[in-house]
Amino acid sequence: MSRWAPNARERLVNAALDLFVENGYEETTVAQIADRAGMNRATFFRHFADKREVLFGGEDVLAELFADGIRAAPPGATVTDCLQVALAAAAVAMTPQLRAAAARRRLVVAANSELQERGLLKHARITRSITAALRERGTDELTARLGAEMAMLAFSVAFERWLKANDDEPFPPVADAALSELHARAAELVLPVAPLSLT
């Protein structure tokens, strides 16, 4: 395999996932990953800061997509409109490659609590990124934080469903449905029960 082949990043991720599943995350070295991908260590470190980042590079992309989506929403958009736009913007990253890698990634992360912690750190950064993008539009702090939590919950639910769906299922309708359901649940949670009228 050529050292100059395209898709270096994707090949490194695939090689890493294969090795993590075969030999364990701890036991796998960066040199082995680079070798399996037909590259050298220096190339690995041009793409990833460390071994853990091979598993979580997608989260940084997501944080950008969500925030850019919210920034690009029309001026009159409500917070809910913004969340919908943000989730739709994530579709770019929801590739067949990502889907194919997701099951192996899940196996590896489930077996290692340090990886779970890194995943949560990335998750928290995405939430902060959404909060900041909403704040830039003049949304108050508490609403922005709530909106960001709702977006992340809708995204998580949508992502789980999308992974289980048919291979050609596009992401946006799944995300829309999850956000709508969450919206309906939130409405039930916060609506006061209508008092019985006695007159």
Add this chain to the structure above:
Amino acid sequence: MSRWAPNARERLVNAALDLFVENGYEETTVAQIADRAGMNRATFFRHFADKREVLFGGEDVLAELFADGIRAAPPGATVTDCLQVALAAAAVAMTPQLRAAAARRRLVVAANSELQERGLLKHARITRSITAALRERGTDELTARLGAEMAMLAFSVAFERWLKANDDEPFPPVADAALSELHARAAELVLPVAPLSLT
């Protein structure tokens, strides 16, 4: 100082925080913490699994308090009622000692990304614990997850405010206010804008 003094756990936490602030988290050893608290390493490990846990033992207590509060709510309680009960139940842990330790703890955690990751893991476990307690009451999965996120957000906001309040400020009213505000924001987020009537 006697090796058999009461409040061993609290003394270990205080000694650890002092040393972390003075010398840095990485540079401080368990032996030094135990020594500063007038105890030995074995006593330390009877109370904490590792050095990081000194900073996050309170989160495990919180997870229990929240879940027990929800389990003890009356049968007809709504999800929002349950969240209110859960936050009120947390008041037991909101001691003057916790408040006094919080500022130092924040300093230490802010300087170390591994500690932030551990904190997020604990946060995720509390969220799962609330979700599970709501599910036990028959709440559907998505509503339970949303309710848990809302409880954690209300708790975070309330905790930040309580730390800044007067020393004798009790926790429950601060938590109630935060939950009410969050409730109002959620209602604004999900309520459809009433269409203009043209008739």
